Amino acid sequence: MAVRKRMRPEAVPATIRIKKNDMVRVIAGRDRGKTGRVLEVDRQRGRVLVEGVSMVKRHLRANPARQVKGGIAEKESAIHVSNVMVLTSGGVPTRVGMKIDTAGGKVRRSRVARKTGEALDRK
Numbered sequence: 747m748a749v750r751k752r753m754r755p756e757a758v759p760a761t762i763r764i765k766k767n768d769m770v771r772v773i774a775g776r777d778r779g780k781t782g783r784v785l786e787v788d789r790q791r792g793r794v795l796v797e798g799v800s801m802v803k804r805h806l807r808a809n810p811a812r813q814v815k816g817g818i819a820e821k822e823s824a825i826h827v828s829n830v831m832v833l834t835s836g837g838v839p840t841r842v843g844m845k846i847d848t849a850g851g852k853v854r855r856s857r858v859a860r861k862t863g864e865a866l867d868r869k
Contacts, residue, residue: 762789762827763842763857768866770830771839772799777825781833785822793824800825832866834859842866 764770764784771781777799786795802823808816831839840861847854857866 762787762792762794763844764794764827764830764832765857769833770794770796771833772796772825772829773831773839774829775800775825781837784830786824787827788824791824792827794827794830795822795824796830797822832859834862834864834866836862838862 764787766784766787768784769781770784772778780796780799782797782799784794785797788794800823801820804819804821806814806816806819808814832842834840838859838861840859843858843860845856845858845865847856858864859866
């Protein structure tokens, strides 16, 4: 008798309102309270890479052909997007809302801070 394997549903990309180069504060986990700049956003897995947060050690073997020096290297690992909050320019952690502008017949969406109402998209 054949055993049927249960299939996992496809991972749906999360709606993430955090972008690269945003300043965020970690609100949960071992690095709670730290702030840093977002280096990378993985929308498929719902994770963000934050500068100086969730540091892990990697043991590297020396490879002279690639000019890699051996030893223990520290680098950031990704944390879940629900564990960070965007900071406003004043350093206030806030949720992110969307504001829709219909100026001149074009619809433009911009990110705004829920607490202060200030625009988060810097140009």
